Amino acid sequence: MELIYQGKTKDVYSLKDGNYLLKFKDDVTGEDGVFDPGANTVGLQMEGAGQAGLRLTKYFFEILQANDLPTHYVDADIDKAEMIVQSAKMFGKGLEVICRYRAVGSFLRRYGMYAEEGQSLDGFVEVTLKDDDRQDPPISADALDMLGILSLAEYEEMKDLTIKISGIVKEELAKKGIELFDIKLEFGRTGKDKKITLIDEISGGNMRAYKDGVYIEPLELERLIVSE
Numbered sequence: 362m363e364l365i366y367q368g369k370t371k372d373v374y375s376l377k378d379g380n381y382l383l384k385f386k387d388d389v390t391g392e393d394g395v396f397d398p399g400a401n402t403v404g405l406q407m408e409g410a411g412q413a414g415l416r417l418t419k420y421f422f423e424i425l426q427a428n429d430l431p432t433h434y435v436d437a438d439i440d441k442a443e444m445i446v447q448s449a450k451m452f453g454k455g456l457e458v459i460c461r462y463r464a465v466g467s468f469l470r471r472y473g474m475y476a477e478e479g480q481s482l483d484g485f486v487e488v489t490l491k492d493d494d495r496q497d498p499p500i501s502a503d504a505l506d507m508l509g510i511l512s513l514a515e516y517e518e519m520k521d522l523t524i525k526i527s528g529i530v531k532e533e534l535a536k537k538g539i540e541l542f543d544i545k546l547e548f549g550r551t552g553k554d555k556k557i558t559l560i561d562e563i564s565g566g567n568m569r570a571y572k573d574g575v576y577i578e579p580l581e582l583e584r585l586i587v588s589e
């Protein structure tokens with residue numbers, strides 16, 4: 362296999378059959394040793410974070426597949442912290458799709474003049490460009506279309522998938538008395554028909570979840586959802 366990309370929390374290898382292998386690392390995004398799912402830097406290392414992230418990802422992707430939602434998931438080896446996925450073509454150089462149920466994080470930093478912390482947002486969807494140099498700027502559907510990154514019809518399809526997928530994750534957390542505040546997803550095009558597909562991961566590292574008003578760290582979230 363061939364290393365094609367070293368990300369902040371995962372390394373990506375291409376396999377002979379055309380699939381990719383994602384190697385989950387123990388690196389976690391954040392700043393000054395404090396975890397932040399929205400951060401663009403590796404802030405800290407947590408032993409077991411890679412395996413925990415993969416375990417949660419496998420858990421959610423299998424539920425999504427059972428619900429006929431398109432994901433890149435093929436197989437996972439938790440001990441090795443490796444996941445096999447269908448290779449995907451990115452929209453531009455990659456997008457992040459955020460679904461928000463409560464106002465926290467960058468939403469509050471941007472719109473704090475109008476929004477109150479923790480205010481209900483009812484599954485609000487927004488898209489940002491994966492562009493670390495420009496701090497992942499938010500982008501509208503019209504701009505995505507105009508810049509040739511994604512057509513308006515594709516945007517609607519991706520938004521619809523985001524609402525369904527995030528809703529399922531929210532429901533799963535709710536079964537354990539945990540509330541999902543926000544979640545970040547990634548999509549790409551897979552297969553000959555270039556189908557819009559959920560890629561990357563779904564773990565504690567890309568969502569904010571709270572129990573009894575207290576934020577739950579990624580490793581703790583994995584323990585509450587998968588191990589208990």
Ligand SMILES: Nc1ncnc2c1ncn2[C@@H]1O[C@H](COP(=O)(O)OP(=O)(O)OP(=O)(O)O)[C@@H](O)[C@H]1O
Pocket residue numbers: 366367368369370371372373381390401433446447448449450455491547549560561562
């Ligand atoms: N099925 C797939 N096909 C192609 N690329 C994928 C697929 N799944 C995930 N990726 C990409 O693999 C990379 C994994 O790296 P990692 O999660 O460390 O993120 P990153 O690029 O450093 O940035 P970020 O922290 O913003 O996610 C990401 O760039 C992600 O978009």
Ligand SMILES: [Mg+2]
Pocket residue numbers: 368370561
């Ligand atoms: Mg990532």
